[in-house]
Amino acid sequence: MAFLNIEHLEKFFGTNRVVKDFNLAIEQGEFVSLLGPSGCGKTTVLRMVAGFETTSSGAITIDGQDVTHLRPNQRNIGMVFQSYALFPNLTVAQNVGFGMRVAGHPKSEIKARVDEMLRLIGLPKLGNRYPFQLSGGQQQRVALARALAVQPRVLLLDEPLSALDAKIRVSLREEIREIQRELGITTIFVTHDQEEALSMSDRVVVMNGGVAEQTGAPFEIYNHPTTRFVAQFVGTLNTLSATVIDAKTGQVAVGETPIALNRPLPGAEVGGAINLALRPEVVSLGRKEGRDTILAGRLAEVHFLGSTIRMRVDVGGTLISLDTFNTPDTPPPRIGEAVELSLAERDLLVLTD
């Protein structure tokens, strides 16, 4: 049995069913991200684990204990909020030691633990400051230390990086992951930022409309999305409509161009339409060895992004995005120019809805 089990979790707000039969098993020390757009139910799931929302049905167990109906202060769960939620009337040290003080630990023990936590987050000298005297990144570190000080069974992170600027966000996410690994604490991280989810997690749960669309390792989620939503939400994706020529051998046609997928297409009918997906980074501009499928089109857009250049090519009315590295010696073609795209059949993903 997994350390944290969520079984058949449901949540209704009035008649609105915001979480639908959600199941998830998390092993001890695992870092799992709930990824999805606003309103997909990811925060509601997290809040039900924390005990801030009641469940409409289903069960949550932690380390074999059913916590579904326990109050939040009885669950021994640490939580970090998007808005830091530091207590403004308490100093950094008092904030970090708050949970232990509530639990009635002796002062000397609290002090030792607070010092340890402040060292862990790299702010050993800021114990006497008030939250308003800290930067956003520092405040969120303190919030993390406060959540960890009580040695919770599970750490919940509710979009903790969203309120920070881009650079700090990247450095703090690395720090959080490092601390999580060091302490081996089971963690659920809620985010709508796919880069955060993919870079930090052992596993990612992609949610949509209250349902877990796909659960898997970041590599698997990105490279083998099983639904159209996951494919489109995680990373940038080109979707192509294709006509099935032979379902058994995987022969299809995109417009006039025949493509051999070389894999069976279960459930597809000859003459029927299927959706194919393609990541921008697997499409090459011009002919390349090992990329046998060639699509001809006209360059419609060029976006210079620094180290990469994103282009959009009009192929028979469908816009296909592709990324190329920026090489100063080779400027991109001009808009309106006729271009050829090459790709390998194996990179074409077949989407199910």
Added chain:
Amino acid sequence: MRVQRFWSIIALIFGFTYFALPLIGTLEFSLRARRGVYSLDAYRSVLSDPQFRETFSYSIVMAIFTIFVGALIVVPTAYWVRLKLPRLRPVVEFITLLPLVIPPIVIVFGYIRLYNTSSFLPMTGSVTGTNILLMLGYTTLSLPYMYRAVDTGLRTLDVATLTEAAQSLGAGWTTIIARLILPNVLVAVLSGAFITFAIVIGEFVLASLLNRPAFGPYMQLVGANKAYEPAALAVIAFSITWICMGLIQLVTRFSKHTKAQR
């Protein structure tokens, strides 16, 4: 621009004259107890009157109890309404505003009718009972100010998230209110407390009709029987109010964590 400035100064002078002139007149009159020279005789007479000391201390004690009970009722109520019943906020605000609309004489007649010696709860039958009744009356009168002050204080906090953060750290409701909410709205509570203090010190109707030896009825008594002392009392009462206002400013300015980003 210059014309606008001119009219601003005129308005300021008019406002200052309107408010300050009667006060200056009262102050000047209170100093004329001795014929021909300015003196503090009226103040001396007031301050040496044992009844002044008795009524003033009585009102101070009543004010302290009123503030304590008011805070005890208002802080958890305002907190709970913000946290759990935000839809009831307009209703609660309306209720707290009622004492501004219903005259104190109506309230006190209601009290006397409900709690007289032949009622089910004969509070007016004993001194302590009447004192409690008066204190509750004062609490009602100060409710609009106290509630508004505390509610404004709570508005600057993300009450819901702070509560959840505290709960996730194992805190129960009493700990949350006592250690987190109250200290964070303390400045607001103190603002409400000083206004309450000023109201209790000057209140006449409740104390008079409940026949308690408060400062308000004493001022009225002195005003009806003496010439210069009422003016001295008025100056003293104004000074107390102003000191209270000054204290609100001081507390606000010197509060350590009020600049917190919330």
